[in-house]
Amino acid sequence: xxxxxxxxIAVTSLFTAxxxxxxxxxxxxxxxxxxxxxxxxxxxDTLVIEAAxxxxxxxxxxxxxxxxxxxxxxxxxxxxxxxxxTGEWDTQRQVLEVVQTGNTFVFQPDQHCxxxxxxxxxxx
Numbered sequence: 001x002x003x004x005x006x007x008x009i010a011v012t013s014l015f016t017a018x019x020x021x022x023x024x025x026x027x028x029x030x031x032x033x034x035x036x037x038x039x040x041x042x043x044x045d046t047l048v049i050e051a052a053x054x055x056x057x058x059x060x061x062x063x064x065x066x067x068x069x070x071x072x073x074x075x076x077x078x079x080x081x082x083x084x085x086t087g088e089w090d091t092q093r094q095v096l097e098v099v100q101t102g103n104t105f106v107f108q109p110d111q112h113c114x115x116x117x118x119x120x121x122x123x124x
Contacts, residue, residue, distance in 0.1 A: 024094060027109040028059060032121035042075065043067040047114075047121055049087070049096075059087040059096060 034045040044066045052058035063083045069076045087096040087105065096105040106115040114121045 023109060024107050025089060027107055027123075028089070028096060031124045032114055033124060034119050034121040036119070039070065041067050041069050045119070045121070052086070057089040057091070059089065061085040061087050061098065 029049055029051050032047040032049070034047075036043045036045070046064040048062040048064070050060045052060055061084070063081075063085065065081045065083075066078050067081075068078050085101065086099045088099055089096055090104075093104075094106075096107070097103070098105070103116055107113075108115065112123050114123070
């Protein structure tokens with residue numbers, strides 16, 4: 001009887017862990033935004049993450065950054081950068097790792113955001 005109870009708890013725990021990983025993977029695709037400001041610049045970041053076709057763990061990531069430098073107290077003209085990356089979902093660590101940079105994205109579906117180091121992006 002004790003073995004049966006242990007087995008039931010183990011199966012339930014495994015099922016919960018797998019479902020939570022799937023919930024995060026279902027949350028990943030979308031558009032995320034972040035804004036940062038310092039005495040030297042103002043920046044707006046947008047991440048667009050899409051599941052790659054014909055694969056379970058690869059994602060296409062487009063990062064669009066618009067920033068304005070602040071020089072002598074004056075905000076300069078907007079400059080734009082676009083970068084394209086590939087991300088690989090690590091099921092063990094539950095993070096999306098950017099292949100080109102090694103950065104990791106940590107998703108928090110309950111807070112509707114992703115974390116990239118100290119930066120927090122809100123999902124639209």
